[in-house]
Amino acid sequence: MGIAGTYDFAVATPMGEQKGTLSVVPDATGASFTGKVAGALGALSITGTVSGDTLEWTMKTPVPIPLEIECSATISGDTLSGTAKAGFMGSYPMTGTRTG
Numbered sequence: 077m078g079i080a081g082t083y084d085f086a087v088a089t090p091m092g093e094q095k096g097t098l099s100v101v102p103d104a105t106g107a108s109f110t111g112k113v114a115g116a117l118g119a120l121s122i123t124g125t126v127s128g129d130t131l132e133w134t135m136k137t138p139v140p141i142p143l144e145i146e147c148s149a150t151i152s153g154d155t156l157s158g159t160a161k162a163g164f165m166g167s168y169p170m171t172g173t174r175t176g
Contacts, residue, residue, distance in 0.1 A: 079151045085172030087160045
C-alpha cells in the first residue's frame, strides 16, 4: 500500500493528547518525503526521510514554547505508530490511522 496518504494522529503528552493530521507525499526515489502536520496550534510544512516503511522528520514549533520535535513513525497498512521527541520534555508515543 505504501506510505503516501493523510493520517489522523495523536501524541500522548503530559499536557494531554495532542491530535492532528499528517500528510505524506513521497518523492520519486522513495528516499524522502514532503508533507504537512496540522493541529490545534497551526500547520507546519515538513520534509523527511524514508527507510522502508519508516518515516523520520524534525519540525520546529513556535508555540506554546519554541521546541524542536524529532519524529519517527512506522506505517503498517493503514496504521501509524512511532514517537515524538520534544526536546528537553522527553519522548512520547504517537499513533494514527490513514484517512486518505
